[in-house]
Amino acid sequence: MDNQTKQKLNLINWDFSDYNSAKYPLDLNSIHWYLATFPPMIPMYLISLLSKEGDLILDPFGGGGTTAIKAIELNRCFIYNDINPFAVDIVKSKIDILYSYFDCPNFLVNEDTLIERYLVDEQSVDEFILINNLDANIKSWYEIKTLSELCSIYNMIFSDRNANRIEESIRRCAFSSILKAVCSQTDHITYITDNCKPKKLVYKNARKQYLDQIRIIRLSVDDFYKRYISIFGSDESVKRNLDNSIVNSGDSRDMKWIKANSVDLIVTSPPYLCAQDYVKTMRLTHMFFPSEFMKEKLSLEIGARRKRGANAEKTVHEYYVDMECVIAEIARVLKVGKYFCLVLGQGSGRTTKAYDTVADISKLIQDKYGFTLEHEAQRNIWSRRIHLGGVSEESLLIFMKTDTGVHDNGR
Ligand SMILES: C[S@@+](CC[C@H](N)C(=O)[O-])C[C@H]1O[C@@H](n2cnc3c(N)ncnc32)[C@H](O)[C@@H]1O
Structure with a gap:
């Protein structure tokens, strides 16, 4: 050297x-x-x-x-x-986010309206979990209103036939990224790792967290390219x-x-x-x-x-x-x-x-x-x-x- x-x-x-x-x-x-x-x-x-x-x-x-x-x-x-x-999966999504800049730079701007179309209400959560083969233990980690919001977003991700592969990948990434923040286990991450379920379930607004996260992703890719172009032309x-x-x-x-x-x-x-x-x-x-x-x-x-x-x-x-x-x-x-x-x-x-x-x-x-x-x-x-x-x-x-x-x- x-x-x-x-x-x-x-x-x-x-x-x-x-x-x-x-x-x-x-x-x-x-x-x-x-x-x-x-x-x-x-x-x-x-x-x-x-x-x-x-x-x-x-x-x-x-x-x-x-x-x-x-x-x-x-x-x-x-x-x-x-x-x-x-x-x-996380890294593939980050790469897809970089690709999105070329294919659809202004991606996923109508998420809130779309979620509204695919709502899963609190009474239907059990059925939704069963039909979609989700792990029934989910109910131990999320308060029921939070869980119904998560199921609605999940439903939208897999039901929106107009989304392309990259948009689906970005949605999955945003969805996965909020799961820790909106669950009711607030102790250190090793509690989740070791399957220590929360003692009390508390409502957290999953829909807002998801929409914020999509906005942050959009801003972050924009910021990435602005910086890149300022250096490499x-x-x-x-x-x-x-x-x-x-x-x-x-x-x-x-x-x-x-x-x-x-x-x-x-x-x-x-x-x-x-x-x-x-x-x-x-x-x-x-x-x-x-x-x-x-x-x-x-x-x-x-x-x-x-x-x-x-x-x-x-x-x-x-x-x-x-x-x-x-x-x-x-x-x-x-x-x-x-x-x-x-x-x-x-x-x-x-x-x-x-x-x-x-x-x-x-x-x-x-x-x-x-x-x-x-x-x-x-x-x-x-x-x-x-x-x-x-x-x-x-x-x-x-x-x-x-x-x-x-x-x-x-x-
Ligand atoms: C300290 S973390 C790396 C974090 C990384 N530097 C970053 O900034 O995100 C170590 C990683 O090694 C991975 N790992 C463990 N055993 C592995 C194996 N046999 N082959 C490949 N990756 C492995 C783990 O899944 C974990 O993601």
């Missing part, structure tokens, strides 16, 4: 402690919540400093798509991958970059669908050991949009929080084996001389405290996979620790691939 880049990296305070996605509702990254997301400034600095326009950026643990959206914003292409089908390459990008639902331990030595930069943050259950966090969305792959995907989640009660040695060993599979894939797909940026924290709690997972994984990457550590910074995330499973500090490690494809596994 040249000295100038090193100096620039050194000048950045990676804490971004005043960042809160709620403060930036117009950022496309903020239109649907997701657990343990990057502050968008992390991929923004890393992509700007360590790649060039037109490059291909990979995030194998893509989550809510922060890296992917920043790559497009900075005139690059991306490969997004994640095991969580609900995360993948025209929006021509956005569509081309989107067409050359990939959103994939898969296991990052096996990325054989990505060609060897084809990626220019990797920016990623894997699950911290026993910190979160990402798939289960989306319980409310799953009740409305069940995924037939839920069980299978749950079992493929690396470092899941639910494993924290098991034998510590076995859990940590399993995590290291899983992470090594991903690192082998990263070493295979990244071009020589290019960078692999890893944001990783030490999982908190009984199971993990005897292990320094960050140091062990960093050593593995360097000793066995032909990378050199070029830059290291600590992030103090004390203010966000609740969202990050109790983790209060994380490391940003930037490695360069120096080895030449020894770990290509013949692919």
Whole structure:
């Protein structure tokens, strides 16, 4: 890495402690919540400093798509991958929202009138749940008037025959994004993850939340293009970059669908050991949009929080084996001389405290996979620790691939 880049990296305070996605509702990254997301400034600095326009950026643990959206914003292409089908849906919707600018820039302006046409009243909620194969447990999470409003919006989404695929995708995203805010469980998100139902049901205006969210989405895409055009002069390459990008639902331990030595930069943050259950966090969305792959995907989640009660040695060993599979894939797909940026924290709690997972994984990457550590910074995330499973500090490690494809596994 040249000295100038090193100096620039050194000048950045990676804490971004005043960042809160709620403060930036117009950022496309903020239109649907997701657990343990990057502050968008992390991929923004890393992509700007360590790649060039037109490059291909990979995030194998893509989550809510922060890296992917920043790559497009900075005139690059991306490969997004994640095991969580609900995360993948969110990112596909964000991409659809970007496409909408070309096909229908003033989308979904008559939502309120349309919802009125598809009303489901409180007395019909039970029948609606049954007919549409929704999870009957929904009734434990929402007050009945709120639920009838949600059913009305859901009914509109699937009954409006005039909507095209992109409009339907935007509606689903807006709908899914409000489910947490209008449910009656107001305690920390892990209560939802762990299926702790609310003690008391309270009315929240779902219809207003949904309409506000559609308006925010419209403003955010508009804002995205205004910023993009002010930097790059025209929006021509956005569509081309989107067409050359990939959103994939898969296991990052096996990325054989990505060609060897084809990626220019990797920016990623894997699950911290026993910190979160990402798939289960989306319980409310799953009740409305069940995924037939839920069980299978749950079992493929690396470092899941639910494993924290098991034998510590076995859990940590399993995590290291899983992470090594991903690192082998990263070493295979990244071009020589290019960078692999890893944001990783030490999982908190009984199971993990005897292990320094960050140091062990960093050593593995360097000793066995032909990378050199070029830059290291600590992030103090004390203010966000609740969202990050109790983790209060994380490391940003930037490695360069120096080895030449020894770990290509013949692919
Ligand atoms: C810390 S989050 C990434 C958040 C992301 N940086 C963002 O800004 O949204 C880790 C992600 O790893 C995903 N994950 C867990 N196990 C996986 C696996 N085996 N393959 C691919 N993704 C996996 C989880 O679903 C979760 O979205």
